[in-house]
Amino acid sequence: MKLLICQVIVFLLIAHAGVCQTDAIRLATKLKSETPILEDLHELCDQIGGRVTGTEPNEKSVLWTKNKLEEAGVKTLVEDFEMPRKWVEKSAKARVSGDVRFRPKIASRAFSTGTPEGGLEAELILVGDGSREAFENLGDAVEGKFVLVRTPVMTDLNELFLEYINAVEIESSAKEFGALGIIYMSSREKKLLYRHLTSYGIQNDMPMVVMARDDATRCERLLVRGKKLKLNIELDLVDEGAYMSQNVFGIIPGTDLADELLVFGAHLDSWGLGTGANDNGANVNMMIDIARQMTALNIKPRRTIMFALWNGEEQGMLGSYAFTIKDEKRLAKVKMALSIDIGSGLIDGFFTNGRPEMIPYIEALLKDFDGAEKLEHTDACIVGTDNYDFLAQGVPNLVGKHHVHNYCSDYHSESDTYDKVNKANLKQNTALVGYLALQLANSEELNFERQDRPTVQKIIDKYELESGMTALCLWKGWLDGSRGVK
């Protein structure tokens, strides 16, 4: 009798695993077939457009996402959270005068201060690459001037991270030596402009702009030859206090493990120069399509899946941060958080963010996925997207690792538009993430520990995350305990 019970249990376990796997394969196959994902991406990017948190297009995108999920029969939750500073650029103009006159093209850096009517005018001087040494060599000559910082053309993710990290020294030196404002040479070629956070994040309190590379290199050539240039910048901004924004969730309730949560997310907001296609409309639509097809196939995962369309990511991952501090009991139920935010290059593995023990587990979950043999996972850590607060809270978390397709050249720039998204890759990535999502939801062994503060600190030390966290304004919050596990 005992033997028979064991045999029945073994049979049920095998049968259960078989059903789950079939569901994951069914889902992946469906996601690879024709679905509304690309038409939805067109609506979000071309029709709604750039979605700066706090603006009307962003609010429209919140409603649009909720409607898309509800039309697909997915349960939704819209959760308010407070954004600390409302900041939007209305226009940015510049004028060079003095020995030579022309009008360079500029964009304000995030949370730059505005200028009075008629603009802010001062002499423009070169500070080389903006190193502390360069500022020290100039000494008092920096006081009250606009400083032009030379940058190399950025071509890959490492150079992009360096751009963020170098800004810490550039910006603190400019402040210390009394510069009136910082003029960054655009690190993209020709006239392309972009916008992202400075090292002061939402606390930025000086004028900072990016000047089109063609115009900034012209200024540099003139200044090197001893020409005197004055620069006038006129930044018309919305710069106000706190306001409310919203995260949107699509929820697929679990069955026998319904109390365990999986949070799979992508951020809905974008900077407003382009239309936020590779960053991150493509992956918002990945999440919506997975939720839609799971529902259409009547798939019932064992754990509850929350598809999270975060807001306020570009301002410092503020929507996902809000989620992690809203409800400690809910956070304690989160078994895994996953973020997809590196464009539409093919996903070639996952970052396990400081947990090497997760790699064989993910490999086992994905072993029957068509193309699994090409995936290579890494325990390297990402701190620049919505996984960050889960990592800092000690919650197991993953980030999709993509081949970098167009991601860097168009990153946060005017050219991040629908046409830049690699549609075939997006379909393949969606199938992979859908497959992984369901395998995680149904896995017998999903039981990675919630880490305490000393363990998270060990990850920060081992993976040398301090400089990246400083550049992204996360270090102080970690140190004072306002952000991360206490």
Ligand SMILES: [Zn+2]
């Ligand atoms: Zn992003």
